[in-house]
Amino acid sequence: xxxxxxxxxxxxxxxxxxxxxxxxxxxxxxxxxxxxxxxxxxxxxxxxxxxxxxxxxxxxxxxxxxxxxxxxxxxxxxxxxxxxxxxxxxxxxxxxxxxxxxxxxxxxxxxxxxxxxxxxxxxxxxxxxxxxxxxxxxxxxxxxxxxxxxxxxxxxxxxxxxxxxxxxxxxxxxxxxxxxxxxxxxxxxxxxxxxxxxxxxxxxxxxxxxxxxxxxxxxxxxxxxxxxxxxxxxxxxxxxxxxxxxxxxxxxxxxxxxxxxxxxxxxxxxxxxxxxxxxxxxxxxxxxxxxxxxxxxxxxxxxxxxxxxxxxxxxxxxxxxxxxxxxxxxxxxxxxxxxxxxxxxxxxxxxxxxxxxxxxxxxxxxxxxxxxxxxxxxxxxxxxxxxxxxxxxxxxxxxxxxxxxxxxxxxxxxxxxxxxxxxxxxxxxxxxxxx
Amino acid sequence: xxxxxxxxxxxxxxxxxxxxxxxxxxxxxxxxxxxxxxxxxxxxxxxxxxxxxxxxxxxxxxxxxxxxxxxxxxxxxxxxxxxxxxxxxxxxxxxxxxxxxxxxxxxxxxxxxxxxxxxxxxxxxxxxxxxxxxxxxxxxxxxxxxxxxxxxxxxxxxxxxxxxxxxxxxxxxxxxxxxxxxxxxxxxxxxxxxxxxxxxxxxxxxxxxx
Numbered sequence: 123x124x125x126x127x128x129x130x131x132x133x134x135x136x137x138x139x140x141x142x143x144x145x146x147x148x149x150x151x152x153x154x155x156x157x158x159x160x161x162x163x164x165x166x167x168x169x170x171x172x173x174x175x176x177x178x179x180x181x182x183x184x185x186x187x188x189x190x191x192x193x194x195x196x197x198x199x200x201x202x203x204x205x206x207x208x209x210x211x212x213x214x215x216x217x218x219x220x221x222x223x224x225x226x227x228x229x230x231x232x233x234x235x236x237x238x239x240x241x242x243x244x245x246x247x248x249x250x251x252x253x254x255x256x257x258x259x260x261x262x263x264x265x266x267x268x269x270x271x272x273x274x275x276x277x278x279x280x281x282x283x284x285x286x287x288x289x290x291x292x293x294x295x296x297x298x299x300x301x302x303x304x305x306x307x308x309x310x311x312x313x314x315x316x317x318x319x320x321x322x323x324x325x326x327x328x329x330x331x332x333x334x335x336x337x338x339x340x341x342x343x344x345x346x347x348x349x350x351x352x353x354x355x356x357x358x359x360x361x362x363x364x365x366x367x368x369x370x371x372x373x374x375x376x377x378x379x380x381x382x383x384x385x386x387x388x389x390x391x392x393x394x395x396x397x398x399x400x401x402x403x404x405x406x407x408x409x410x411x412x413x414x415x416x417x418x419x420x421x422x423x424x425x426x427x428x429x430x431x432x433x434x435x436x437x438x439x440x441x442x443x444x445x446x447x448x449x450x451x452x453x454x455x456x457x458x459x460x461x462x463x464x465x466x467x468x469x470x471x472x473x474x475x476x477x478x479x480x481x482x483x484x485x486x487x488x489x490x491x492x493x494x495x496x497x498x499x500x501x502x503x504x505x506x507x508x509x510x511x512x513x514x515x516x517x518x519x520x521x522x523x524x525x526x527x528x529x530x531x532x533x534x535x536x537x538x539x540x541x542x543x544x545x546x547x548x549x550x551x552x553x554x555x556x557x
Numbered sequence: 558x559x560x561x562x563x564x565x566x567x568x569x570x571x572x573x574x575x576x577x578x579x580x581x582x583x584x585x586x587x588x589x590x591x592x593x594x595x596x597x598x599x600x601x602x603x604x605x606x607x608x609x610x611x612x613x614x615x616x617x618x619x620x621x622x623x624x625x626x627x628x629x630x631x632x633x634x635x636x637x638x639x640x641x642x643x644x645x646x647x648x649x650x651x652x653x654x655x656x657x658x659x660x661x662x663x664x665x666x667x668x669x670x671x672x673x674x675x676x677x678x679x680x681x682x683x684x685x686x687x688x689x690x691x692x693x694x695x696x697x698x699x700x701x702x703x704x705x706x707x708x709x710x711x712x713x714x715x716x717x718x719x720x721x722x723x724x725x726x727x728x729x730x731x732x733x734x735x736x737x738x739x740x741x742x743x744x745x746x747x748x749x750x751x752x753x754x755x756x757x758x759x760x761x762x763x764x765x766x767x
Contacts, residue, residue, distance in 0.1 A: 137735040197576075209640045209677040216732045240576060247624045248678045250691050250747035251719060254740060257750050283574045286749050288583055288622035291676065305582035305608065307621040324577060365731075367642035367681035374682045375732050409641055409677075440681070442642055456644045460676055466621075 126353065126379040128361050129337050133220035141255050143262040146223035152268060154340030155230035159276050166235035173342050173350045174359035179203055179294070179332030180408065180438045182426055189329060191319040192236055198327040200233045200241040201303065201318075202336055204256075205287055205294040207246055208408035209460055210440030212365045213375050214333040218245065218252035221337070222259035226282065228339035230273065233280050236329045240281045243333075244299050247288040257284050291464035295520045296330040298466065309466045310520035334363055355381030358425050366392045368443035369399065385420045388443060399445035403536065407437025409457050410525035412512060413532030433512045450537040451544050454529040455483035461526035472523030475506040479526055489547045496534060496541050503527040560592050560603060568607055571751065578608045582618055586625050590746040595629045623675075624691070626745065630671035633709045633717065634745035635659070636688040637702075639674045642681035647699070651685045654699035658706040669710060671745065682731030690742035692719040696728025716741040 132149055133140040146152070158166060171186025192198060202225070206214040217225065225243070233241045245253045260282055263269045271279045290308045292298045297311035300323050315321060322328025338360055342350050351359050358380040364387070367373045371393030378391065388394070388401065395401050403415045406424075412434040414422075422428050429436050444453060462476040479502055482495050492498075500510070507514040507524040510531060514524035533541065545551040560568070571584045585607055589600030596619055598612075605615045619625045626634075637643075637652040652674055656662055661672045680686035683695025687702070694705070705726045714721075718741035720734065742748040 133735070137733065139736075141736060206679055207677060210642055210681050212679045212681050212731045215679050220732075220735065246679070247622070247747055248675075248688060248691060250742070250749050251693065251738065253747070253749050254738070255736075284751065285580075286584065286587070286747060287624075288586070289624035289675075290622050302583065303580055304577070305579035305610075305618060307618055365681060367684060368645045373684075373729075373731070405641075442645070442681070444645060448645065453641065453645070456639070456641050460640050463676055 124379070125377055126361050127377050128341055128353075129217060129221070129224065129334065129363065130375070130377045132224070133216070140220050141222055141259065143223060143259065143266060146221075146227075150344065151223055151340075152227050152230075152274075154343035155227050155234075155268065156274055157343050158231040158234045159274060159278060161234075163235055163237060166231070169347055170235070170339070170342065173347045174354065174357065175335065175338055175342065175350070176359075176426070177332055178334035178338075178363065178439065180208060180410075182436065185331060185335055188319065188331070189232075189236055191317070192329065193320040193327040195327055196237065197240070198236055198238045199323045199329070200229060200236055200238040201296075201299065201323060201328055201330045202229060202241070202243040202333060203294065203296065203299055203330055204243050204245040204249070204252070204333045205299060206249075206333070206438075207291045207294050208410065208438040208440060209457070210365060210367055210405065210408050210442040211438040212367075213363050213439060215249055215252050216375050217333050217337050218249070219255050222252075222256040223263070224337050224340060225256065225333060226259055226263050226268070228336035229282065230268065230280060231339045231343055232329060232331060232336055234278065236327075238329070239279050240283070242283050242285050242303060242323075244285050244287060244293070244303055246293070247286050250286070253284060253286055260284060290466075291460070292466045292520070292522060295522070298520070299330065300328065307466070309468050310522075312519055353379065355379065355423075356425055357427060362424065362439065364439045364441055366441045366443065368404070368441075369396050369445035369448070370394065370443045371396055380425060382424050383421050384414065384424060387424060387441065388420075392441075392443070395443070395445045397445075399447060402444050402446045402448055403450070403532065404444060405440075405442040407435045408440040409442070409460060410521070410528055411435050411437050412528045413536065415536050430513075435513075449487075450533055450540045451483060451487055454533040455480065455487055457529040458483055458526050461522060465522060469518035469523065471506045471517045472526075475502050475523060476526045478502050479530060486541065486544045486548075489544070490550055491541075491545045491548045492550050493545065493552045495545065495551075496538070499530050500534060503530045560588070564588050564592055572607065574751070579610065582608055582610070582615060583622075584751065586615075586619055587746050587749075590625065591744060594744060595626045597627075624747070629666060629668075630673075630745045631666040631669050632713075632744070633669065633689055634666070634671040634673065634691075635706070635709075636673050636675035636678070636691070637663075638676070638678045638680065638684070638686050638688075640677035642677070643685040646684035648685040650699045651687070651697055651702045655687070655702045655706055658703040669713075670706065680731050683727075683729050689722060690717045690745050691747045692717045692722065692742050694719070694722050694727045695730045697726065698728070701726045701728070716743055
């Protein structure tokens with residue numbers, strides 16, 4: 123299977139020094155940033171809109187549209203979301219570690235387009251090595267005059283601060299990230315009114331974009347919109363960067379053309395299932411995405427629209443593969459536990475609901491499940507995500523709570539027999555065993 | 558109670574990297590951990606002074622994030638990822654082996670070693686993985702986990718260098734690490750130059766402020 127390397131080209135061609143300024147400049151680096159200084163805001167926003175670049179952090183929203191919503195108040199800020207913490211996702215870690223100048227180049231373009239003179243990268247605290255590599259690149263860029271006062275000899279000033287988080291999944295949510303960057307608890311803000319483009323960092327207009335999204339910008343600027351759109355399959359432009367993990371023979375990050383099927387991704391790209399086992403299910407877009415199963419979804423194309431139409435999402439591009447040895451109740455419990463641990467606690471349906479979902483799954487696993495537990499799981503889920511619809515109709519400020527419902531729905535819809543098998547071992551289930 | 562001159566200078570540099578003082582709280586909490594080995598009440602009070610917040614406001618931030626430890630966690634904190642991808646690849650067996658070898662249940666610590674379970678650390682392609690003082694080791698097995706614990710107890714390394722630990726105990730990685738690094742962690746908090754926690758001389762790593 124042919125990979126399509128754009129963001130990951132330099133690190134493959136120059137593995138030992140792709141992170142240095144010298145190598146970056148020798149491979150056309152910072153031409154995008156220089157070019158952006160000669161263009162107007164409208165011009166740059168239009169360009170990114172036309173490119174069809176969508177946010178690669180999970181929500182899948184048009185980057186150019188996001189930029190166009192910037193309110194007129196100034197100063198404005200650019201914040202790059204490097205909090206990557208959706209279980210299954212590790213692509214931004216590689217982009218930060220192996221090609222940090224590509225990100226800085228893109229950040230200059232995004233800052234200029236949005237008239238920001240101070241930019242931040244929020245990196246999760248568990249990523250000190252990527253943060254060190256980026257910090258080293260930032261120092262190189264300052265020394266070269268690409269950051270600081272009058273970048274590239276222009277009259278444009280740009281400061282860049284690398285900020286380290288401290289272990290909270292919720293800070294990947296953009297308004298929680300901004301609260302965190304302001305030195306507060308990482309609790310999401312209500313939208314409206316707190317859309318970052320209007321009332322963001324310090325209540326000023328702020329653009330929040332993901333590491334991969336920003337890393338695309340130098341390529342769009344230097345190679346042009348037509349080239350970028352030329353990579354497209356349908357409405358998905360650019361490349362498809364995916365992190366594959368779980369029970370495959372070749373887990374890892376892959377940068378691919380759009381339009382593969384799941385069968386091609388799992389069996390050709392990722393080398394199939396370990397030990398000759400059988401594919402049981404996979405999660406198509408990070409832990410929060412509803413599950414896919416082979417008999418219904420294996421030959422679907424991996425595009426945003428097809429995935430959405432089939433009741434899931436491509437999200438962060440992470441694919442978690444489970445073989446036939448997997449206890450699906452245990453897998454669901456492990457997913458739900460994550461959300462229970464990471465709930466910020468602001469909204470009752472999420473704080474209480476995720477905790478109860480986890481406790482119910484644990485008692486089923488422990489052989490202490492009750493006959494009504496399957497219905498109870500659905501009832502609690504319905505309180506977090508009304509009507510159990512997809513996309514979720516949430517009762518909470520942010521989507522974290524509804525994310526815990528995805529594994530419950532997958533378990534109940536595709537693997538009800540496994541719940542029943544666990545319940546059959548419980549003396550409390552009325553399914554057998556002594557009372 | 559005050560901080561060393563180096564930490565106070567570091568704090569001053571950190572404060573200058575943000576448009577508003579309050580934004581420096583998270584970085585300053587790491588400096589406080591470096592001073593005391595964990596986040597003490599006295600350390601939080603100094604952070605409050607530096608940022609113009611109350612001690613209660615600083616505590617409310619500190620207790621929200623799992624990496625700020627308000628109790629000592631030993632010299633080497635081992636955080637075993639037990640989220641979905643690591644779970645599928647045997648993280649529970651790894652955690653049990655590490656707990657057993659260290660003689661420390663998850664969540665506790667002695668003077669040398671702390672053990673905890675962690676939520677997804679972004680090493681899913683190299684599962685199961687753990688962090689030692691937040692430096693990553695991927696592709697572990699229960700046996701290698703035991704060896705890692707006994708090595709920490711015997712060798713008492715001054716610096717946890719990810720490349721070294723990976724070479725000794727790790728296996729499959731999420732992607733090719735490719736570039737070796739001398740740097741590493743000197744305590745149970747992330748090694749990041751701006752925080753002054755890295756092993757090397759970091760003064761050259763701070764961006765100019767003009």
